Amino acid sequence: MLPPKPLLKIHEISKSYATKVLKRVTLDIHHGEIHGIIGANGAGKSTLCNIIAGVTQSDAGEMHLNGQPYDPKTRRDSLNCGVQMVHQELSLISNLTVAENLFFTNLPTRAGLIDQEELHARATLLLDRLGLSAINPETIVGSLGAGQQQLVEIAIALSKSCTLLILDEPTSSLSTQETNQLFEWLQQIRSEGIGVIFISHRIPELKKITDRLTILSDGECIYSDTTDKIVHQQILDLIAGTAETTQPKEPFVSYATDEPALSVKNLSLLPNKAPISFFINRGERVGLTGLVGSGRTELLSAIYGVSDTSRGTLQINNGAEREVFRGAHQAARAGLGMLPEDRKKSGVMLNLDIKSNLTITSLRDQFSRAGFISEKNEFAAAIKAIRRLKVKCDHVSQKVRTLSGGNQQKIAIGKWLITDSNILLLDEPTRGIDAAARLAIHQLIAEAASTGKSIIMASNDLEELMHNCDRIIVLAGGEISKIFVRATWSYEEIIKSCFSPRKIENHSCIGQ
Amino acid sequence: MLKQHAGLASVLGLICLIFSTTTEHFFQLTTFASIANQVPDLVLVAIGMTFVLILKGIDLSVGSVLALSSAVLGYFLVVHALPLIFAIAIALLTGLICGAANGIISVKARIPSFIVTLGMLEVARGLTKLVTSSQTIYIGTTIEFISTPHPMLRFSPAFIFAITVVMLGQLILTRTTFGRYCIAIGTNEEAVKLSGINVIPYQVSTFLICGLMCGTAGVIHASKLSSADPNAASGLELSAIAACVIGGTSLMGGRGNIISTFFGVLIIATLQTGLAQMGVSDPLKQLITGVVIITAVVSDSLRQRWTHLN
Structure with missing residues (x-):
């Protein structure tokens, strides 16, 4: 089934910084396969990919690409061999347009000046080919949402000559729909014989898209075989190898009371949209989901008073109704706390x-x-x-x-x-962190709820919300699409409500 | 922190050692006393600058504001014959108002402080020339006591005052919530804002502190010269920034230390005095000072990277 000669052969690669990060890692990437890599943070995934992409060099071991010895000293070396890498952190130039970013290393020129017409034409063609025609090539990249920027970044890699594509957590900022889009591309390029290394923390995704799976733990390759041979729980066990994750998943316990903690009334995020109203009780955990650009982050920002444009009223602990906060310091004084989406920033x-x-x-x-x-x-x-x-x-x-x-x-x-804030607004609380830490954070959230705190958590990962929330609010195009309660919800229903008909065409333009 | 001070102290020691071996007159109490009595105004301005730099700002107007404050002092003492204490109060207020203008305009209107204070540099200098009619106001002996060395201690009251402010500044920076928030805002303003802290008062305050320091330094400067010179302290902003930077303050914000800045001032002043004693020409003096500043910053950044790796 698989071609006998691997595309990339990695043999006993080791690397140390202060401590040993990779310990004699051996694995093969074949032509036309999607190869998943999973492991806890610090397991060595990023280091391994950086070595393959020539960002850093190994201390020992060797690599072969297409049967030839392969030892890239710089990023340029690896690019010349057709190795493309898309980092988890966005590396687009945010002040330039989508088109300029797409062809940044190869801008068409006429008499030394950038040929704008040619650039526009090429960009339109490329975006159409990738099914991203909703993105205007003249848009400034910085005004796109994180998910769309990520797609543009992957599009850049795909637009170049490519034999091996490395994707470092590409889906962490993508919505479900965008993830599906990405998976379509991946299946397409797999059929063209390109090898893909796909790093992710999300086991269901890896199960769905990858042909083979490598599990790294503490710098060692502890599993590298076809994905079908291993089930979800086994993967989790192998990654962590600790009691923390091997515990059976605890059943959901609700701590919700009927004392109101916060009601949001007639909050408008965007002009010409239906205002948002909902409430949350003490001890309750409410999930917030929706496609990228549906307004999740914007809603949390508005409640927390860090959005300049929102209008509406809030009522805290059955107190008097008041205008939305102006400035986070007002919100914090009223007992709110916020975990922003971008942890490092x-x-x-x-x-x-x-x-x-x-x-x-x-x-x-x-x-x-x-x-x-x-x-x-x-x-x-x-x-x-x-x-x-x-x-x-x-x-x-x-x-x-x-x-x-x-x-x-x-x-x-x-x-x-x-x-001791009473209302916690958590935006993507487990984005980009390993399975064990994820579980620990879920426990923290549950613990906080058990002491009467109210939690609104936004996530791209619907399963995460279904495991941790009493209710789930689905946003679409800056409005509430539907509110689900645990007793009656189903995965399919919630997904469907993300795509309420009117908003499907709009949603990709909202960031602009 | 102590390690950093030890490093700067040994650099200062090394400079002293070099001058002591190359010139006959350097290693004398008179030399050190004269350095000490020469620095108080720069020390105060550099302290203000350190606070501003920690919050990622910059104040280019310090020299002009210093000159304006001393001009105002001279004007009210000589032209209006106001009692000394009132004249000093007005001079300090002048500095404070300039600082407030810098702070409020740059923070509230979200204009880079580089530009606002560049404007203030011109405005304050222009006002100085208006107040003094572009002529030096001779104040006389009333304020000389501030900068006159104590016959026994060999130090002037101004130097003692500057040392006190150094200690106070260090205490505020390292031990108070104000100082902690200043460093946090300089490190990551966005994170501090989202932590529910209103950052505006802190940002404005650092400019107020800097303005007040300039006002104080203006009084001391006038006492040194016994007069208010409309062209006083031009280019002082660069010496102040140099002192901060030699002391390890980062222009990117979040990092700075008052005692280190004090060492930075001492290093610059010792260098100037020592080179002058050696009979080094002015152009060469400038050149050497520049090389020392760059060397200090490069070695500091190497040290930073080295500690980062470990």
Whole structure:
């Protein structure tokens, strides 16, 4: 079935930084196969891909591409061999247009000037071919949503000569529909004999799209075989190898009460859209989903007072109705806390220590006297918090930069637990973190709910919401499409409601 | 933190050692006393600048604001014969108002402080020339005591005052919620905002602090010269930024330390004095100072990268 000679042969690759990151990893990528790689954060996935793409070099071991020795020293070397890599972090130039980004390394020119007509024509052609005709090539990239930017980025890789395509968590910012679009492309390029390395944390996705699967754990390749031979729970067990994830999934326990915590009334996100109204009770967990561009992040921002354009009223704890907050400081004072979508950019302060990150919201009220920080109390609270959050670290004076993504996320949530905020707005709380940390964060959320806190969590991952929420609000095109309750919901129904008819054509233009 | 101070102190020590071996007159109490009595105004301005830089701002107007404050002081002392204490109060207020203007305009209107303070540099200098009619106002002996060295201590009250402000500034930066929030905002403004902190008062405050420091430095500067010079302290902004940067303050925000800045000022001043004693020509003095600034920053960034790797 598979061609006998592998496209890329990786033999006993090792790499050390401060610690050993890869330990004699051996695996093959074949022509026309989608090869999944999964592993906890720090398992060595990104390092392995960086070695293949020539971003960094291995300490030992060798690689062969198409039977030839392959040892890329730079990114350019690997590109010349047809190895394309799309990073998890977006690397588009946000001030330029989609067309300029698409052909950035190869802009058509006439007499030394950029040939705009030619550029536009080529870009339109490429976007059409990839089924992205909804994106206008003249759009400034920065004004597109994260999902669309990711698709453009993958389109750039596909537009070039490519024998091996490396995708590092391509779906983490994609909506279900966009993921399906991506999968169509992948099946297309598989049939053209191109090899694809597909890194993901999402097991169902890997099961669905990959032909073979490699599991990395602590720098070692512990499984590399056809995807069909292994089931979901086995994968999870192999990744973690700890008791934390091998525990059977706990049944959902609801902590919802009937005391109202927050009602949102007539909140308008975008002009000409139906206003949004909903409520959440104490101890309740409400999920927020919808396609990319449906307004999930915008809704959370509006409730938290960081959107300048939204209008509407809020009512907290049955108090008086008030206008939406103007500024996060007002929201925080009223007992709200927010976990932003982009952890590194706005969730944590990477260059500050764990302690300062944890106490940033509570410093003035809990850990200071007459403006001076009471360091002893602050230190004690930080230690208590990292135990409660099970953050893996050496000490609380360590910079947050040195922690893994999952542990960073625990810190970002932890600051609100110290503040004792009553309403937590969590935007993609488990995006880009490994399975074990994901479970730990779900437990934290459940724990918070059990103490009477109300949680609104937005996620692309519907299964995640179905496992963790009492109700799910589906947004489409900046409006509420439908609100589902646990007793009567079904996966199919919820997915369908993401595509309420009127909005299907619109949704891809909303970011513009 | 202490490690950083030790590094800067040893650089200062090394510079002193070099001058001590190359010139006969350098290693004397008089030299050190004269350096100490020469720096207070720059120390104060550099402290203000450190706060501004930590929050990712910059204040280019410090030299002009200093000159304006000393002009205002001279004007009210000489032309209106106001009591010293009132004249000083007005001079400090002048600095504070300039700082407030810098802060409020740049923060509220979201204009880069580089541009706003560049404008203020011109505005304050123009006002200085209006107040003084472009002529030096001779103030006389009333304010000389501020910069006159104590016969026993060898240090002037201004130097003692500057040291006190250094300690106070360090305390505010490292031990108070204000200082913590300043560093946090400089590190990641967006994250701090989303943590429910209103960052605007902090951003404006650093410009206020800087303005107040310029006002104070203006008084000290006038006392040094016994007069208000309309062209005083031009180019001081660059010395102040250099001192901050030598002390390890990052122009990208989030990193800075008052004691280190103080060392930065001492390094610059010692270099100037030592080179002058060696009889080095002005162009060469400038050149060497520039090389020292760049060397300091490069070695600091290498050290940063090295600690990052480990």
